[in-house]
Amino acid sequence: MMSATNRFANCSISQCHRPSVRGGACQICDRPFCCVHDRKEFHTCPSLSEISEEEYQQLGYNEISELHQRLDVAELLKRASTLNAGQKCRYESRDSDTTGFIVGCANFHGRIIFDDQTEWLIRIPRKGFNEYPRQLIEHVIASEFATLKFLENTQVPAPKAYDFGLASDRDNRIGVDYILMERIAGRPWDYGDKDKQSVLESVADILIELSKYPFAQAGSLVIEQGDIYISKTASNRYVHLDAHGPYATDKECFLDICQQYLDLIADGQICPKWPQQAFAFYSIFATHVEEVSPSTNVQDFFLKHVDDKGDHILLDETGRVTGIIDWQFAQCVPAAEAFGPSYVTADPARLQSADAGLTEDDQRLANILRGKGSASLGMMMERDELMRRFRNGISDLDSKKEAQHILRGLLAVMGRPQPEDIVVWALEVCRQDHRWPSLLSLSG
Ligand SMILES: [Zn+2]
Ligand SMILES: [Zn+2]
Structure with a gap:
């Protein structure tokens, strides 16, 4: 029987009617597989960890070559020139310093160099996006463009955006999905201590600036005829979620995200290797939503960079922040989350462990915020790391053991007692839900 939960794709094994695992397409042949058929015995491609460095580089090179077969460079240069007062420009696919490609996990960047x-x-989104529904990809692109346009009217140092286009649009002659944006000079922050004070000072300034722009709903930005407004959420940084919302209250927002995750986990689309731990994780959030969405006196929502892991911050030679990049998936979120501890001050290893609590850097950022006269933001920054744990989730892990640590960490942040056996505890949580039969069939 087909389930009612929305699917990104169906499993590519013939006669299999299961949904594909979201974000689980084979990185060699691009085929999507369900939670059963992503095992070795059904599919012979090696995993990325099994191929050599040369083979890995060849894969990336092939992808970028394929992308350039679709990209119409002449049309791109014509468009860029038109948008920049007719100034002539040229295209380079590689960076000038490193001669490498400017490429992240999700996007490739080509350079347009003007005469001045x-x-x-x-x-341009990378091929990993191909497994997502077109409508969602297009919303993510349109929303990032709108976010950059919004930021142009603030003091946040983000790249100026000049244009965006969708491959499905017949008027788009460039041939690919794209955003045209300013290139901000600078090197990504390497998380080093040397520049940390300067980085945290800038992060504090940016949080204070964003706190001046409240929104009435939670969701992601879009722009229509110059008007910027809140629309559905642009998925999340894992691209697990459908575009839902916008939401009028923080409670509505958290509950809907929890229910989406619970449906997807029970359907085998997310966390197929530790479904019960993952299900318990979001169940606990859903049943304790009052703690998750503290009734602060701030009812508004604020823009948040959702992938603020440090390398989104560019610095000049002196360590001064020149810009904040990679605003893909940005969302307007409740104040407690917008100004609470995030990735930039997290300890990544600790965040994946049972060892919950604020870090020294969380505390340091809270103090800087207070020092800059923003006592209320300082207070939110040192409240707890519940929202950071919620958004970090339980999917991006190597083993079921790690999932168990994450669950224990969540209980610790919530101040709940630690069960003797976390596996049995998670099982009991799952059993109380109407989706238990589906969950059981996944692990059976
Ligand atoms: Zn494959
Ligand atoms: Zn299958």
């Missing part, structure tokens, strides 16, 4: 030496980037 100013530089723009064309940002």
